[in-house]
Amino acid sequence: MSKTNADQVQEEAMATGKATDVYNSLDLRRAQLEVLSKVLGDVTHDAQNHLAIINESAGWMGDLLNLKKKKGFGRIVALFKRNRGQHLDVEPFFEGLKSIHKRVGEAATLTRRLSRFGDRMDKTKAVIDANQAFEEIRDALLGQAKERGVRLEVKLAKEAAMVETEPAAFQLSMFGNIAQLIEGQEKGASLAVETDVNEDRFHLHVTGPGRSPGSLPDDPVAEGFSREILEKLGGEIRSQSDDGKYVTTLAFPLAGRET
């Protein structure tokens, strides 16, 4: 079995005898497992929802066909052939097919993201597209927001933003920091996530109402931990409040342009 990212960090920390790093590596493993479990749970839920809709749409088409069969479907088909469909209401079938086609596409996108997310878990260093890495955790964040009753809008920059980083820790850092902002919101609040690339940095801005919620009262360690990982990856976080809203920005250096 290959060594995981957390194994390697923990081994290095133990070799150098740095107790804090050992603690952090264990914490990192715990946090990674939490994110993994969250992402898996949400992707599975969404995929099952798509499957349920496919199931119902296909079933509905079957129900309609059965009904038509009972009412003399052969006669209707003959009429359809003669009149090029003018006397057969085919609209529900097209709707059903459209729905199935759309849901199959969405379920396939989800599983592709999940597969990419899985691939990143045991890499210690890689150059990755930050927008794509965010996309893989987006569904889990949307799930978290939905559970919390918070509306989360995501707008990702179209251009690639290549960063050289520890992929799993990078995703963990984005997930942890944004999840905290979601948890700090009142029900019914709206948050907007937007990314851009500016000179030598990839930016991820989270805009919300009021002031930045900061650390959570019941889990201040987690907040500090997400921030610590971010800083270890060479990133930074800053918040500013203005006009009844705040913007928290996570910034990471682009590959080959570290300052």
Added chain:
Amino acid sequence: MRVLLVDDEIEFVNTLSNRLGMRGIKTDVVHNGQQALDYVADSEPDVMVLDLKMPGLHGMEVLRKLSKTNPDIQVVILTGHGTDQDEEEAQRLRAFDYLRKPADIDTLADRIRGAYKFKAEKTMAAVAFAEAGEFETAKDIAHEADKLQTTGELFKDENKD
């Protein structure tokens, strides 16, 4: 029979409603937990088909509230997010049944009919004993029926075929 479907996936729940309608089960539809509670405050359905993961009020919270305020409503959980823990909690709160998406439409229709039959027979038996002046027995029937319901021994098997 009054049946309420509660699910935030609009496309899913509308199709489900159409398909149940073709099987002789007329349904009303709402799209979140709060709407379900508002509906119940106006008119009590016999059976509620309830999703768990919804924006705002979670389905389990709805079930918890109903178990206190409207224990006669029979709840069938239909979820894509069910964990074993959720299932145990739903049983503890006396949900009639627990199904995972995607579910077979005829199985769901059978469970809805079973839930309705359970409610009707429980009510009829309790009324009969109450009319005969045996209020303690009437209470016992309601109590025993609730216990049976949680172990799934009553109408589920009967309606599986």
